[in-house]
Amino acid sequence: MKQATAEFIGTMTLVLFGCGAAVIAGADIGLTGISFAFGLALIGMAYGIGGVSGCHINPAVTIGAVVAGRLPASKAGSYIAAQVAGATVGAAILYLIASGKGGGFDVATSGLGQNGWGTGYLGEYTMVAAFIFELVATFLFVVVILGATGAGAPSAVAGIAIGLTLVVIHLVGINVTGVSVNPARSFGPALFAGGHAIGQLWLFIVAPILGAIAAGILFKTGLLDAE
Template sequence: MKKPLAEFIGTFTLVLLGCGSAVIAGDAIGFTGISFAFGLALIGMAYSIGAVSGCHINPAVSLGAVAAGRMTIGEAIPYMIAQVAGAITGAFALWVIASGSAGFEGGMGANGWGEGYLGEYNMMSAFAFEVVATFLFMVVILGATGKGAPAAMAGLAIGLALVVIHLVGINVTGVSVNPARSIGPALFAGGSAIAQLWLFIVAPIIGAVAAGLLFKSGLLDADDA
C-alpha cells in the first residue's frame, strides 16, 4: 500500500495547494503566483514521495508510463484510483476551508472553457492546448527520469515544466494536464465544470499516451540513442 498511499498524499497536496492558490489567494498572487504554486507543490512532492512511488500524482502520467513500457496496467490501476481519491479529498479540504469565508462564491479552481470562463477560448482551443501541453509535460517527465538523466534534477525539471505550462495556459483552460486535478474540484464546483469534465480526462490521456509511445518507439529514449 505504500505506493498508492504516496500517490494519494501527493495528489491531495497538488489539488489543495495548487487549486487553493487560485481559490484563496488568486486575487493577491495572480496567474504567475498560481503557476508557481502548482509547480512548487509538485517539486515538493517529487522530492518527498518520488522515491516511494515515482510521484506520478496524475492518471495521465501513469498511463503515459504504461505506454512507454515503464509500468504495467496492473500497476497503474491502483495508482490512478489513489490519485483520483486524493484529488477528491484535497478538493473537499479546500471547499471546507474556502467556504468559511463570507466572500466564497463556490469557485474551486475548476477547469473549463468558453463563454464566461477566463479568456473564453473555444472547445477546440481547449482540447488542443490540453493535448499538446500534456504531451510536452510527459516528454519532460520521461526524459528527466530516464537512464542517463541526472536523477537529482528530475523533480525540479518536472515542476518547472508545470510552471511554464500554467503560465501559458491558465487563461485558456485553467490548465489541467491531469484528469485527477480536474475531477476533484469539478465535483464540488458542479455545473459547467461537470459538463466539461470529459475534455480534461480525454485530452490529457491522449497527450500523455502519445508521448509514452514516442519513448517506447526508441525515438526519444536515451537507452536506444
C-alpha cells in the same frame, strides 16, 4: 499499498495548494503566483514521495508510463484510484477552508479552481482551442517526465525540471483552460463546483490521456532514448 498512499497524498497536496492558490490567494498573487504554486507543489512531492511511487500524482502520467514500458499495467488501476481519491479529498479540504471565509463563500460564484472553457470562463477560449492546448501541453509534460526520469538523465534534478515545466504550462494556459494536464486534478474541483465543470470534465480526461499516450509511444519506440 505504500505506492497508493504516496499517490493519494501527492495528488491531494497538488490540488489543495495549486487550486488553493487560485481560490484563496489568486487576487493577491495573480497568474504567475498560481503557476508557481502548482509547480512548487509538484517539486515538493517529487522529492517527498518520488522514491516510493515515482510521484505520478496524475492519471495521464501513469498511463504514459505504462505505454512507455516504465510501469506494469497491473499497477495502473491502484495508482489512478489513489490519484482520483487524493484529488477529491484535496478539493474537499479546500472547500471546507474556503467556506470559512468571513462574509461566506459561494462555490457557484467563486469556483474551486475547476477547469473549463467558453463564455464566462477566463479567456473564453473555444472548445477546440482548449482541447488542442490540453493535448499538446500534456504530451510535452509527459515527454519531460519520461525524459527526466529515464536512463542516463540526471535524476537528482528531475523533480525541479518537471515542476518548472508545469509552471510554464500554467503561465501559458491558465487563461485557456485553467490548465489540467491531469484528469484527477480536474475531477476533484469539478465534483464540488458542479454545473459546467461537470459537463466539461470529459475534455480534461480525454485530451490529457491522448497526449500522454502519444508521449508514451514516442519513448516506447526508442526515438528519444539517450545515446
